[in-house]
Amino acid sequence: MTQVIEFQHVTKSYPLYHHIGSGIKELIFNPRRAWTLLSGRSYLAIEDISFSVLKGESVALIGRNGAGKSTSLGLVAGVLKPTSGVVKVVGRVASMLELGGGFHPELTGRENIRLNATLLGLRRKELNARIDKIIEFSELGEFIDEPIRVYSSGMLAKLGFSVITQVDPDILIIDEVLAVGDISFQRKCISTINEFRKKGVTILFVSHNLSDIQKICDKVIWIENHKLKEMGEAENIIALYQAAMA
Amino acid sequence: MKYSLGYLFDLAVVITEKELKVRYKSSFFGYLWSIANPLLFAMIYYFIFKLIMRVQIPNYTVFIITGLFPWQWFASSTSNSLFSFIANAQIIKKTVFPRSVIPMSNVLMECLHFLCTLPVIIFFLYVYGMHPTLNWIWGVPLIGLGQMILTLGIALMLSTLNLFFRDLERFVTLGIMLMFYCTPILYDASMIPEKYRWLVEYNPLANMVLSWRSLFMDGVINYHDIAWLYFFGALFLMMGSWIFNKLKYRFAEIL
Numbered sequence: 100m101t102q103v104i105e106f107q108h109v110t111k112s113y114p115l116y117h118h119i120g121s122g123i124k125e126l127i128f129n130p131r132r133a134w135t136l137l138s139g140r141s142y143l144a145i146e147d148i149s150f151s152v153l154k155g156e157s158v159a160l161i162g163r164n165g166a167g168k169s170t171s172l173g174l175v176a177g178v179l180k181p182t183s184g185v186v187k188v189v190g191r192v193a194s195m196l197e198l199g200g201g202f203h204p205e206l207t208g209r210e211n212i213r214l215n216a217t218l219l220g221l222r223r224k225e226l227n228a229r230i231d232k233i234i235e236f237s238e239l240g241e242f243i244d245e246p247i248r249v250y251s252s253g254m255l256a257k258l259g260f261s262v263i264t265q266v267d268p269d270i271l272i273i274d275e276v277l278a279v280g281d282i283s284f285q286r287k288c289i290s291t292i293n294e295f296r297k298k299g300v301t302i303l304f305v306s307h308n309l310s311d312i313q314k315i316c317d318k319v320i321w322i323e324n325h326k327l328k329e330m331g332e333a334e335n336i337i338a339l340y341q342a343a344m345a
Numbered sequence: 346m347k348y349s350l351g352y353l354f355d356l357a358v359v360i361t362e363k364e365l366k367v368r369y370k371s372s373f374f375g376y377l378w379s380i381a382n383p384l385l386f387a388m389i390y391y392f393i394f395k396l397i398m399r400v401q402i403p404n405y406t407v408f409i410i411t412g413l414f415p416w417q418w419f420a421s422s423t424s425n426s427l428f429s430f431i432a433n434a435q436i437i438k439k440t441v442f443p444r445s446v447i448p449m450s451n452v453l454m455e456c457l458h459f460l461c462t463l464p465v466i467i468f469f470l471y472v473y474g475m476h477p478t479l480n481w482i483w484g485v486p487l488i489g490l491g492q493m494i495l496t497l498g499i500a501l502m503l504s505t506l507n508l509f510f511r512d513l514e515r516f517v518t519l520g521i522m523l524m525f526y527c528t529p530i531l532y533d534a535s536m537i538p539e540k541y542r543w544l545v546e547y548n549p550l551a552n553m554v555l556s557w558r559s560l561f562m563d564g565v566i567n568y569h570d571i572a573w574l575y576f577f578g579a580l581f582l583m584m585g586s587w588i589f590n591k592l593k594y595r596f597a598e599i600l
Contacts, residue, residue, distance in 0.1 A: 113598055173597065177441040180594040192441070200439030205367050217359040218440045222352055246370075 101189070103270060103301050104152040104175055109184035111170055112141040144170040147184070148327045150320060154269075157292075157302040159312040159333065161340055162322040168305050171322065172196060172274050175303060190269025190301075193219050195276050199255045204248040208239055211247055212262055219266045229265045237261035238284075252279045264291055271295060272303045277311070289314055309337050348443060356442060361450040365457075379458035380465060383410070383417045390531055402533055404473045404562070410466055411561040412530035412554045418459040419496050419550065420521050422452045426500035427507045427514050434600040444593050445586075448500040452493055459489075466561055478564030487566070488556050491574040495549055498581030501589045508599055509592070528554055549577030 145167035152158050160168045173179040174186050176194045201215040212233055216226050234243050237257045247255065256279050263271065277288055292302060292315050306312055312319065312333065319336035321329040329336050348356075369375040387409045395405045402408050426448045430437060433447055463485075467477055507513045528550045529537070537545060545551045556570040 176439075178438060178597040194439065196439045197435075199435070201436050203363060203367060203435070205370050206363060210363070210366065214359055214363050214436075215440075217356055218436060218442050220352070223355045223358075 101154050102151045102187075103154045103189045104303070105185075105187040106148050106150050106171075106174070107185040107187075109145065109148050109174065109181045109186055110143070111145050111167075111174060111179065112143045112182050114141045143325055145322070146325045148322070149184075150327060150330055152301060152303070152318075154301055155296070155299045156318055157296050157304070157316045158318045158320060159304045159306065159316040160320050160322060161305075161307070161309075161312070161336075162328075166322045167325045168322055169196070169274060172272050172303060172305060175270070176272055188270065191220055191267070192270045192272060193263045193266050193268035194272035194274070195259050195263055196272065196274045198252055198259070198276050198279065199247070201259070202247055202255070205246055207246055208237070208243040208250070208258055209234070211258065215259070215262045216266060219262070219268075221266055233261045233265050236264060253281060253284065256280050257284055260288055260291075264295075268300060270301045270303065274305045275307070277306065278308065285311075309341070313337065353443065353446070357446050357450055357453065360446055361453050361457075364450055364454050376458075376461065379417075380462050383413050383462065384465065387413055394531055400532065404475070407466075407469050407473050407475065407562055408533075408558070409531060410469060411558045412528070414459060414462045414466065415492065415554060415557045416525065416528070416530055416550075417462075418455045419492065419553070420525070421458070422455040422496045422500055423503060423521060424518065425455070426451045426504040427517055428504075429500075430504050430508055430596060431600065438597045438600055444596060445501065445589060448504050449497060452496050452500055455496075456489065456493060470561070475562065477561075480564060480566055481560065484560045484566050488553070488560060488571060488574070491556075491571060491578050492553055494578035494582050495553065495574065498578060498583070498585035501585030502581065505585075505589045505592050508596065524548075524550055527551075530554055549574060549581075552577070 148167075148171065160171060162168050170179065172194065173196070174181055175188055176192050176196065177188065178196075180186075201218055202211045203214065206214065209230075212230060213226060216229075216233070217223075221229070237243070237260075239254060239257060242250065242254065247258065250258070256276050259276065260280075271292070273292075277285055280288065289311065292304075296302060296315070302315065304312065304316055316333050318331065319329075319333045319340075320327065321336055321340055329339055372378070374381070387406065390409050390413075391406055394400045395402075429447045429451050430444070436442075437444060437447075470476055503513065503517055507517075527544050528548060529545060534545050534551070534555065545555075552570040552573040556567050556574060559565045559567045559570070
């Protein structure tokens with residue numbers, strides 16, 4: 100079994116850039132504050148996290164808001180680089196990191212599918228062959244030719260998800276966006292994710308819905324306070340988490 | 346992830362399409378603005394400099410527009426690219442793709458606008474009793490490529506730096522205006538007094554404009570100016586790429 104995702108002692112801190120925007124006035128009127136800002140404060144998002152994910156596994160990331168889950172996903176997707184430590188990822192990554200991420204509000208659903216699918220790695224020929232399937236999966240009907248700024252959040256989630264399903268990812272990352280779909284869509288997504296699992300796609304799933312996690316994931320990683328707290332079989336970790344949150 | 350050349354091409358096309366659509370979606374006149382804008386300015390400059398100040402340059406209208414339209418390409422690409430990363434913050438933060446495609450697509454888009462203005466230049470040439478010559482066929486791509494390299498280098502540099510130092514927008518807007526008057530677009534290079542000649546000698550934009558003008562008006566390919574254009578273009582492209590490559594990993598954090 101090959102490792103497709105590997106984090107080795109990864110730390111990520113965000114430098115806070117306020118000082119660039121505070122300007123000269125700040126410097127004159129609040130010199131002490133300006134000095135502390137300039138000396139490079141930073142926010143530690145995750146600290147010394149190490150784990151690995153094997154091919155075909157389905158892993159959930161759970162934890163409080165602000166614990167460091169989205170940062171970890173960003174590191175896996177390649178959008179962020181670690182401050183220290185090594186992140187190794189093998190294969191094509193498709194991610195749904197935010198509702199409407201990868202979309203432009205002025206373009207229609209169809210044009211956005213083109214844009215998003217190309218950004219995720221599809222060539223023009225492949226895209227043309229698959230675009231009808233994507234539109235069908237999204238269940239958006241005539242709205243596909245309306246600009247997406249008129250879409251509801253559920254429609255945006257449907258659009259994003261249907262593009263992902265057709266790009267043949269090796270690793271699929273889903274960050275808290277399924278919560279807005281209605282029940283039939285959620286059911287559809289879960290069955291699609293399970294189909295991906297059968298095909299051997301590795302899944303990284305962030306959700307606060309513990310029952311969804313139990314339906315899709317084998318392993319759970321619990322991140323608390325910017326560090327890795329627990330990692331193991333889904334049922335065990337979920338039980339521990341629930342006990343801690345009670 | 347290594348990208349194949351074909352994929353990069355598809356990506357550039359899709360992003361350029363998107364930029365075009367987004368710009369002209371709610372616009373009634375659409376693409377006509379890219380021609381109307383410089384043309385209107387040309388009319389104003391003609392009025393001021395030919396009719397009021399009585400500049401003694403023959404065929405002044407053609408003289409202006411052969412400098413103004415390429416300038417428009419350069420100025421629009423540069424000022425649009427300042428905001429290009431910021432405007433595309435969504436996709437930069439959430440997906441991974443070669444970020445340099447974005448300023449590249451800005452330069453390409455303005456190149457398309459410039460090509461649409463060529464018929465206007467040809468029209469005015471005929472009005473003044475001149476005509477396009479055969480060496481436009483290789484002259485236009487030659488100078489065009491040089492300009493593209495120069496503009497891309499400057500665009501990469503400025504769009505990257507603007508993310509970290511937002512004041513750059515103001516500087517660049519002023520800078521472009523300043524350079525416009527330091528480049529012999531409205532006046533002939535020979536009219537500059539001796540001690541200011543260095544403005545033309547060391548100004549890559551002057552080389553650019555002069556080579557376009559001698560191609561369009563005189564049908565002459567000025568290899569000296571073009572060589573300088575390519576030299577400066579390569580220089581700026583190297584600088585721009587270096588700055589871009591150093592900072593590109595921080596984009597998603599700072600947007």
